[in-house]
Amino acid sequence: MIAGLTKMTGVGYIPIKQIGIQGIPGMFSVSARTQYAIRAMSCLAKRPDRSATASEIAASESIPAKYLEGILSRLKSSGLIESERGKNGGYRMAKDPAEIRMLEIVEAIDGRVKPVSCVDAPGACVLGGACHPRNFWIGLKATIDAYLAERTLKDVSEG
CATH class of the missing domain: 1.10.10.10 (Winged helix-like DNA-binding domain superfamily/Winged helix DNA-binding domain)
Known part of the structure; x- marks a missing residue:
């Protein structure tokens, strides 16, 4: 779960249910x-x-x-x-499940987490330095990375 994220709607902001990273429609999904x-x-x-x-x-x-x-x-x-x-x-x-971070598993399979392509490559954005949401995307990536790094395989496998 990524607590506190919201999704913009036609009427304003609404909280996204805390159902996990996969629960952010159209933004980031786990393969x-x-x-x-x-x-x-x-x-x-x-x-x-x-x-x-x-x-x-x-x-x-x-x-x-x-x-x-x-x-x-x-x-x-x-x-x-x-x-x-x-x-x-x-x-x-190969290692104790308590030593394996979920981020390691995600990166082993799909590489670095990127909610949008320009997070790791600022030149990829057509707006360049004028991209105002860039810090939002960087923050989202940091939040996802931190969430995955805080949890171990042991945490997940034990429920």
Whole structure:
């Protein structure tokens, strides 16, 4: 949840329900890949002493198996999970879930959070330095980053 954000309407400002980052229509949404990655990581976090195969994770979390392979590959490349081949192989946590920030997972899958493209590239805005909402967008990005950095995989997987 990002508390305090409001959405402009034709009549003025109304509070947005505190239903999470995904609840800001048309502004910022979490990709399906990231949602699946968080579910897969939560699944692994709940079984710290044993690994799980991709098909076990897919079945447990209702994630399309083909789609999951690419997600697990990115998580492994980012050092968040490890894999082992063979009869007893599978995926397991590379770090304690209490040490993994949600921001790490989001960035491993989708890169840096950008509510608008010009946040990281001021030259991308056609208004350049005359863009008055720029500080708003920078603040929104900082708020989202802070929210994700404050929460760990352990927090999320334990509900």
